[in-house]
Amino acid sequence: MITSQEFVERMKSLKPNCYMHGELIQRDDPRMMVAMKDILMTYDMVDDPRFKDILVTTSHLTGNKINRFTNVHQSVEDLLAKQKMTRELSRLSGTCIQRCMGIDMVNALSIVTKEADDKNGGKTEYHERFKAFLKEFQDKDMVGAAAQTDVKGDRMLRPHEQADPDLYMRVVERNAKGIVVRGCKVHTTVGPYCDEMIVTPCRSLTKEEGDYSVCFSVPADTKGIHMLIEAANPTARKALPAEVANHGIAHSVTIFDDVFVPWERVFLDNDPQLGARAALLFALYHRHSYTGCKPAYTDVLMGTTALIAEVSGIEKQQHVRHKIAEMISVAELVYASGIAAAHTSTKASSGTQVPDVVFCNVGRKHAGTNIYHEYDILCDICGGQPQTMPYEEEYADPRWRPYLDKYFMRKADVPPETIHRAFRLAQDLIAGPVTSNMQIAGVHGGGSPIMEDIAIWGSYPIEEKKKIARHLAGIPETPKEPKDKK
C-alpha cells in the first residue's frame, strides 16, 4: 500500500490532459487538491486504529495486504465490510468518498471476463488479462475512474442508429497490437485524479452493436484522452475553519479521441450480451456502495438538523422529533437493504460475491426518492439563516463580531461561536457550492431512477405476487382462455 503523498506524487507525474476554466491544469492544482481530499483519506486512514480493520484486507489473488478499495469481494463479509467502510469514511468527509468508482468497476469486470472466457470455450483470455491488471491495480494501490455513461445522443435511437456513430463509445479499429476507441464519457467522477480510466458500456446492446460492446482500462493520461473538468469545491473558511470546507468533488467530460488500447488491457470486445452485463454489474456494485454512502449523507444532514434544533432550543418539540425520525428511517432502511443484499448474495463463476439485485436497487431507490425531502427538513428547521447570514469576513471583523454574537444568539447557554459554526455548516450543506452536486448525485448517481426500476422489474418475482392475489380472490391458477365469440 502507498501513502497519500505518494499518490499525489504519482498524480503529478501524469501528463497534463485536464482543462478547467480555459486552462490546462496540473493534477495538483489547488482546486483539484480540495476535490482529491476524500481519495487521500482512503490512503491516510489505513493506519488509523478506527478504520484499519475495515480498510485493510488481504488480496485473494496474491495474499498481500491491500486497501479494500482495490479488493474483489469474495464473501458476504467482504460486502458487509465494504458497505461499512463506505458509510464510515463518507461520514467523515461529509460528501462522497469517491474511490468506490474503481472498486465497483473492478468487481464487475472480474465476473464478465470469466463469463466471456467460459462462453468462448477457452478461445479468449480476458480473465487472465484482467487478473494481471488486478494484480497491478492492487500492488500499486491504484484509483480507478468508472468511465461508463456515454453522451447517448437521441434518446430514442440505439447506439448504432445515431446520426453520429461516436455518440456511444466504440471500437474504430482492431489490429495486431490492440484496438482504437472513439467516444465521450460523461459524469466521470475522480476522472481528473485517477490512475486508470476503466471503461464499460452503459446500456443493453444488440447484435449490430459489437463495436460498442467493449470493456478496457488505460492510464488516465493515455494519448488521446482529454478531460474537461467541473469541480464542486466548498467555500474556503478563514475565520471559522472546519472539516466540511476541506472536501470537494470533481468530474470530467472524458473525450476518447482515437485512443489506442493494447490487447492486454482489453477485457471484452464484440460481445453485446456481456457488454450489457458489464454495464448492469457495475451499476449493481455501485448501488450496493450507495447503501453505505447514502446513509452516511443522511447521517450528516440529520446530525446537522439535530444540532440546529439543539442550539435553537427546539430539540424536544414533537414536530422536530418526527422529522428527524423520518431521516433515521431513511438512513437505516437504506443501510439495511445493503446488509440484506450482502446476506442474500451469490457467487459468480469467477468466485466474486454478487449482491442481490432487488435489495440493492430498492435501497438506492429509497435513498434517491428521499434526498430532497431530507434537504427540506434541514431547511425547515434552520429557517432562512443559512442563506442570508453575512460572510465570514464580517464575523471576523472586530467591528461587527460583537453585534453578530449578540444578535445571532439562541439558547443562552450556547456560546455564540457554536451558533455561527452550526449555521455555517448548514449553509455549506444546503446553500453551498457542493449542495447541488450532492442533490443531483442523490437522484442520478450510479444510474438514474428509471434504471433502478428496470433492474427491480427484471429480478422481482411479480408473478408470485399475482398468484397470491389470485388465491385470495378465488381466481383459478391458470386463467381460462376467453371463448371465441360466435
Ligand code: SF4
Ligand atoms: Fe462511492 Fe457513494 Fe460517492 Fe458513488 S456516490 S463514489 S457510491 S461514496
